[in-house]
Amino acid sequence: MRSQTSAQEPDLSQLITVAAVTKEYRASGGGKFRAVDQVSLEFSRGEVTALLGPNGAGKTTLLDMILGLNTPDSGRISIAGSTPRTAVQQGRVGALLQTGGLLPDLSVKETVQMVAALHRRHAPVHEVMETAGLTEIANRSVAKCSGGQQQRLKFALALLPQPELIILDEPTAGMDPTARHEFWDRMAALATGGTTVLFATHYLEEAEQFARRTVLMHQGRIIADGPTAQIQRQAGAAQIKVTWAPSAEDLAQLPAVRSWEVHQSGTGETPQITFRTDDADTLARHLLARTPAHGISVRPASLEEAFMLLTEKQDHSAEQEVSA
Numbered sequence: 001m002r003s004q005t006s007a008q009e010p011d012l013s014q015l016i017t018v019a020a021v022t023k024e025y026r027a028s029g030g031g032k033f034r035a036v037d038q039v040s041l042e043f044s045r046g047e048v049t050a051l052l053g054p055n056g057a058g059k060t061t062l063l064d065m066i067l068g069l070n071t072p073d074s075g076r077i078s079i080a081g082s083t084p085r086t087a088v089q090q091g092r093v094g095a096l097l098q099t100g101g102l103l104p105d106l107s108v109k110e111t112v113q114m115v116a117a118l119h120r121r122h123a124p125v126h127e128v129m130e131t132a133g134l135t136e137i138a139n140r141s142v143a144k145c146s147g148g149q150q151q152r153l154k155f156a157l158a159l160l161p162q163p164e165l166i167i168l169d170e171p172t173a174g175m176d177p178t179a180r181h182e183f184w185d186r187m188a189a190l191a192t193g194g195t196t197v198l199f200a201t202h203y204l205e206e207a208e209q210f211a212r213r214t215v216l217m218h219q220g221r222i223i224a225d226g227p228t229a230q231i232q233r234q235a236g237a238a239q240i241k242v243t244w245a246p247s248a249e250d251l252a253q254l255p256a257v258r259s260w261e262v263h264q265s266g267t268g269e270t271p272q273i274t275f276r277t278d279d280a281d282t283l284a285r286h287l288l289a290r291t292p293a294h295g296i297s298v299r300p301a302s303l304e305e306a307f308m309l310l311t312e313k314q315d316h317s318a319e320q321e322v323s324a
């Protein structure tokens with residue numbers, strides 16, 4: 001995991017440095033709730049990173065702090081050696097956020113022109129409209145745009161300052177699969193041109209297809225960070241289903257099993273067993289070669305299961321650290 005835990009001089013080879021950042025909110029019961037917990041991350045120039053995590057993981061809170069919209073309670077964030085606010089004012093950062101409305105009565109083009117007028121320097125309006133795929137709907141009123149078209153419009157606004165860093169919070173929300181695909185094609189072209197991209201998503205597929213690096217967040221903490229393919233292997237949880245009636249001794253000898261569930265369909269029938277494993281290859285090989293188990297099927301874990309597995313590992317190692 002790339003991390004930095006001590007306060008140091010800014011490292012200018014890194015575009016973004018997040019050092020031991022914590023953010024708490026007031027909980028409804030009166031206490032405090034830690035939405036981001038001691039997060040340390042560094043992002044290099046030109047890197048494309050997916051910030052992946054379930055609802056409430058703290059992704060938006062972290063992105064908002066990187067954008068200077070929210071201030072950490074402790075820790076430090078810098079963008080190219082400046083504070084987030086300064087970097088945003090300098091036009092180094094563009095953002096497409098979940099929040100932030102558009103004016104419904106303006107047309108698509110009028111919206112881009114209006115926001116362009118707010119920037120001291122900006123990309124040509126027709127260019128960002130083309131990049132965001134808005135040329136065809138330039139005269140449509142914002143009120144008549146679909147959710148996906150509005151996202152594209154917000155994307156165009158984010159591109160106006162010609163930022164070196166672009167931050168996207170669930171950018172494809174409300175888009176159908178075709179629009180999603182087109183959106184990522186456009187983003188890939190930007191990244192190829194050297195723009196640093198950091199995006200939050202719930203979708204493992206988006207991380208897999210687009211980001212070289214994935215940061216997995218859960219309950220305010222970073223639980224995995226690395227090349228996306230490696231994270232997937234690390235989260236390589238799977239379920240293996242077989243028909244088999246093992247003895248307790250058979251079960252004790254199985255490798256890489258985390259848990260199992262027996263499904264007895266009828267009296268006298270061989271039961272079906274579902275195993276949860278984090279090494280499906282090893283377990284499947286053992287079941288086929290050394291046991292009479294048959295009718296084997298392997299299903300990759302859902303994203304939630306992968307999260308659970310990684311979280312359990314994290315909790316387990318934390319417990320070991322405490323007891324050591």
Ligand SMILES: Nc1ncnc2c1ncn2[C@@H]1O[C@H](COP(=O)(O)OP(=O)(O)OP(=O)(O)O)[C@@H](O)[C@H]1O
Pocket residue numbers: 025026035053054055056057058059060061062
């Ligand atoms: N202004 C706020 N006041 C109180 N609690 C908040 C506030 N903003 C966020 N939270 C809480 O902090 C936690 C993290 O929220 P955050 O929006 O950062 O997560 P997220 O990973 O972006 O979730 P989602 O994927 O649903 O957008 C959640 O439990 C949320 O309810």
